[in-house]
């Protein structure tokens with residue numbers, strides 16, 4: 001398959017390793033990965049902050065970049081950005097009275113998958129160690145990000161993949177389904193409430209004794225990681241893609 | 255028959271306003287550790303209960319779809335349904351009044367009470383009368399209103415404000431309740447303990463006298479059935495049943511969005527409501543009444559149909575499903591923001607996720623500080639998941655943020671930092687080329703982070719981030735550049 005990588009702006013700029021990991025996993029499975037260079041961002045930050053007219057060029061750019069015949073499916077290592085592409089883009093187009101854009105947005109959304117969705121639903125991965133050679137000999141816990149869990153209904157796809165990584169020990173996170181408090185500009189507009197939510201997430205992660213908290217959204221992981229780092233807590237954060245890409249030969253270190 | 259002209263969206267008044275920006279109110283409430291402990295305990299208990307009883311029904315999701323469809327249909331035909339209800343309610347001896355807003359409703363109720371010669375009324379727990387500030391209004395008219403719902407009574411005796419739509423005193427624990435009773439309840443047993451049974455007993459004997467003596471009761475309603483002209487109240491304690499049956503005059507104040515087409519619709523809502531609100535399969539008391547029944551129950555039966563901004567909300571095509579709300583409170587029980595700030599932080603009678611959309615939809619986004627309410631959410635979506643009528647609260651929150659920004663665009667003299675961030679972001683993120691250009695500066699960020707690879711303090715609005723979180727040092731090279739160098743050059 002020819003798979004277009006939607007890196008997402010935060011991974012592109014802050015966590016390039018996670019995008020490289022995504023490429024590695026897909027290439028390991030024998031697929032060809034392309035990177036549409038016109039891509040930038042899904043526009044979620046603008047939409048969620050209420051800046052709809054400022055969001056429009058960002059969304060249009062994404063749709064233009066991905067509304068091509070150059071690939072079969074698109075994938076992003078982020079539940080949140082995929083949910084934005086699938087749900088928010090058509091809605092924004094509708095709100096701004098652009099039916100044609102809406103149609104194209106729906107078409108792009110249909111072909112866009114979150115990483116675990118693509119791996120499990122399309123590529124039939126059920127055992128990461130066997131099929132991807134994934135190996136990570138450490139104890140992790142896992143935070144299911146809200147948009148993946150609720151907007152995309154990912155269920156246990158990410159967790160199940162992690163559990164089948166070679167050498168791994170997965171400790172279940174207490175109150176895992178609770179939001180970490182990120183919420184984009186919520187974290188600065190309502191910094192106090194956001195911090196109170198983060199505090200509980202950090203406590204719960206520490207209570208598992210894991211060396212790292214894994215997740216499928218770089219933005220939530222940056223938030224959680226920022227809180228762990230600030231409190232001097234031991235656990236680090238690690239993206240699902242980085243753990244799946246880790247192998248016996250090339251093991252990811254924290 | 256006085257007819258209200260539907261389709262003229264006037265803003266709502268009364269207790270629908272956030273009086274200070276939400277972040278400010280939240281900051282204060284977050285400091286109330288006792289309240290936070292009480293609320294955490296209460297919300298977590300009810301969450302678990304709800305999940306258990308909802309899990310019992312294999313067709314729960316279909317029920318939610320039905321509830322949503324019935325409500326959408328009712329709202330699309332609200333004018334006809336209300337007129338049909340009026341006709342049937344009137345035919346059975348009830349009297350219908352129409353109130354455009356809070357002050358009209360207060361006036362109507364006051365006149366009705368005065369006409370009975372009574373200076374005392376008993377009340378069934380009702381959101382609509384909280385919304386219009388009826389008790390306070392009656393007080394200025396020399397009429398005393400006694401709340402009979404246990405939690406409402408606690409709030410009233412404690413000179414407090416409700417903080418939850420189902421459990422108005424959820425922010426108090428039982429020791430605090432005992433203290434309020436000891437201080438404020440006339441004739442209370444001074445040896446009262448904080449055992450729930452004892453507290454309920456104290457409230458019961460306090461209220462019994464009122465039930466027997468009062469000639470007028472005021473209630474809200476959970477639904478009005480258009481095809482039969484029936485009103486319904488769903489409750490747990492039985493005090494509502496007392497108020498609805500003992501007095502001579504019964505006045506109900508109900509938001510117009512509570513109308514349902516037909517009796518059969520109860521089948522769906524009587525499954526959805528108890529399970530979502532108290533986490534019970536069925537609530538203990540469901541009272542239904544259709545006009546006047548000779549020699550049985552109240553002989554003067556009135557209903558005040560209240561608009562107070564509902565038509566305004568209905569006219570918002572992206573927000574109108576907020577009116578489908580059946581006031582179960584599930585959304586606030588699961589909300590991580592509500593759990594930490596409590597209901598008072600939202601200002602309005604309607605707190606939590608539903609309040610954050612309903613209040614601004616009813617009053618207009620520009621009213622007071624209601625524009626800050628739609629931002630009181632991380633958009634985690636727990637509310638949408640829990641809502642028995644599938645109101646997509648996160649989507650409406652985002653829509654209202656858009657309304658807020660648009661409303662502020664024209665009035666701002668100088669752009670705020672957020673405006674600049676968003677405008678700059680629109681340029682930077684609107685083209686692959688532009689973000690690529692900016693990413694060339696990533697090494698600068700590394701410089702900022704220094705030796706321990708952390709940025710601990712950011713300026714301006716971004717300081718909100720570094721208040722509790724570090725920023726990691728950025729990489730040397732973006733993925734985009736790596737791709738060009740490694741993949742394309744090969």
Ligand code: SF4
Nearest residue numbers: 579580582583585641
């Ligand atoms: S919005 Fe939904 S969950 Fe919240 S109170 Fe209304 S019906 Fe219940």
